[in-house]
Amino acid sequence: MTKKISLLLVVLLVILSLASCAQNKPEPTATPEPTTPVATEKPTDEQPTETEWEPATFSIWTWPGSIESWGAKDLNDVAAFQELEKRTNTRIEWVMQSDSATFDLIMASGDIPDAVYYAWNPVRQGQYAADGLIIDIMPYIQSSAPNLLGLIESDPMVKKQLVRDDGSVYLVPWITADLSLLAGEGFAIRQDWLDKFNLPVPKNPEELYQALKTFREQDANGNGEKDELVTGYPSQFNKSAFAFGTTDGFHIAEDGKTAVYGPMTENYREWLRWMNKLYSENLIDPDYFSWDYDIYMKKNMENRVALYVDNPGVLNTIVKDGAANELDIKWTPMKYMEYKGKSVNFSNAYKRYVQPYGLAVSKDCEDPARLLKWMDYFFTEEGNILMNWGVEGVSYEVVNGEKKFLDSVMNDPELVPSTALSKFAHPTFIGIQDPKANDALADAFTLACREAWSDTDISGAWEPFVAFTPEENAINSQYSTDLGTIKDSWRDGFITGEKDIETEWDAYLKELEAYHVQDLIQINQAALDRYLAKK
Structure with missing residues (x-):
């Protein structure tokens, strides 16, 4: 991918019917444009119009995030949500938990709020859907969320990333x-040096060495x-493996379709040799493995x-x-380093066109259609501006046709701009x-x-929305954690020289096999095949 990945095609400003939205395009090519709010059905005397x-x-349910830093009780203290309530006649009662670990308790309680904001990766979606705790919202998107x-x-x-296989x-x-x-x-390096x-x-x-x-x-x-x-942190500098055409987990081969477990490859072995050279020459901190920020x-x-x-x-x-x-x-x-003459990045987070963070609707919601109508407002032009910029005249102004944040955001006496914005807007909630x-x-x-870090090729990164079947998920749950633990132990030993990369490599591979690496490769390949086949 190039520095700016291809973006969403412009959705029509007025969606006259669902059919008018169904434009089949080979690739997204333009910046996503939120749409004008529309009625889901033709208004009658008994139904509200599009403006009612x-x-x-x-x-x-969600967590407070940045709003805790300025003493907010919940998101109803944020200007954008206050304005949103006025525009949509919708009151939100926020269940705010500072500790995201309480998510499991909420989901297990049997008393779940109407919607839950969390990191809904494909595995978690499948788990809670199978348990009947969250519902399929596609029927309500079709009936009540024309913009989405x-x-x-x-x-x-x-x-491809949002809609599941079924x-x-x-x-x-x-x-x-x-x-x-x-x-x-x-990566950042000392320019003065x-x-x-x-x-x-x-x-x-x-060159880095x-x-x-x-x-x-x-x-x-x-x-x-x-x-x-x-x-x-090791997880950070270990991204140097990208420059050897591999990563510390699964990635996609250069053919664009084959699942590769990086730690089994000769590319990974070459990276370990490079890391061992740096470590043995005291170029890597001996406290590298401490995972201690203060150090x-x-x-x-x-x-x-x-x-x-x-x-x-x-x-x-x-x-x-x-x-x-x-x-x-x-x-x-520093740009992500080059492999075969081009900067490469194998982090699947860079492929999150659709973020896993967002709202799932619980089984206890009594009116999913009305809730989806409220959520759909975030995907309109007005809703998009509100969530990204806040309220005009309060947090931003328009100068010569361009939006510009006001001093209330850019020069808060106590907060950096990104945190100060949380008083007025919430660009990472839902929407674009x-x-x-x-x-x-x-x-x-x-x-x-x-600019530097986005100028990279991410084609080899694993797809973040690859989803396992229940049977595959059982295999993944059974084997992946233990495999990761044994792999990490060998990796760190190779880096420090406690294990010999030349004489013990075959023993390392044999142990990965004993920890069911082939079973994990098989299920990841099957899941990738299904994802790539999606239209």
């Missing part, structure tokens, strides 16, 4: 149709010691960290905290997230990170 809403009240239906029928990617739908989603919205974390030694930003593993070696051997931090290194930050504040993998917020915090300690840290984003609004909140460094 019968009063209704629903309950929704228009997106499903006009764009193949939305349909035609059912269990999620009203948050849609991220622009790759910059997904490029939330990546690159400048000191006249080095370019590394593009591949060898040479840069890290130069920093250490030539004392980039000037403290008289060879102590410059890479640190951070990683301590190394940053000692001015020792050459490269870090995280989001712009963390990287900016390191700069800010460094300045307080009289350090002048300058990061520059607007990349322009997202970029309008960002500083120059964050924009540079998004």
